[in-house]
Amino acid sequence: MTPARAKRAIGVGKAVAPLLAPYALAVAGLARSRWDEHRARKLGVSPDQLSTYSGRGGALHARISRAAEALVELDSADAHATGAARRFALDTRPRLADLAVAVRAAEQMPTPRRRTAYRAISGELDQIETALLIHLGIRT
CATH class of the missing domain: 1.20.5 (Single alpha-helices involved in coiled-coils or other helix-helix interfaces)
Structure with missing residues (x-):
């Protein structure tokens, strides 16, 4: 990796990151809700009660x-x-x-x-x- 390529990658990252951030947050939220549902199912409680049994x-x-x-x-x-x-x-x-x-x-x-x-x-x-x-x- 050369310094010129690194500068170019940083520039592209600065331009693309604001466009992809909302999608990344949505995917992270969906993954978290699925994980919480899985843990709640394992405990035999509803996802609302999951924090009670942590x-x-x-x-x-x-x-x-x-x-x-x-x-x-x-x-x-x-x-x-x-x-x-x-x-x-x-x-x-x-x-x-x-x-x-x-x-x-x-x-x-x-x-x-x-x-x-x-x-x-x-x-x-x-x-x-x-x-x-x-x-x-x-x-x-």
């Missing part, structure tokens, strides 16, 4: 809130609101609250301990979700 424990917080919503539906649904289902909902709500506190506490831990805590919390959530499905009449 951070290291965001996925676990999303699972906990979805399980809490399912407990409310289980407790209020006439078809599934048996005595055992209501007892399960009453017993599980404090457990979910404890798990949410554990996730927040684990966010401050060093990485190896945080990963271990997250695995334990995820195991507890797996058990809760399996029991919830059973109470909803879905066999796993």
Whole structure:
């Protein structure tokens, strides 16, 4: 590359950049919205709620809130609101609250301990979700 070619490239860049900038911004915005939709789909929430579940424990917080919503539906649904289902909902709500506190506490831990805590919390959530499905009449 010679100095003359470099000057010519800079001159062309100065002329073309203002014309291409709006298109580049539009493409960047579209890419960002697609990425946000993908992350929201992975967490099982709407893209509007994505900022609520950001951070290291965001996925676990999303699972906990979805399980809490399912407990409310289980407790209020006439078809599934048996005595055992209501007892399960009453017993599980404090457990979910404890798990949410554990996730927040684990966010401050060093990485190896945080990963271990997250695995334990995820195991507890797996058990809760399996029991919830059973109470909803879905066999796993």
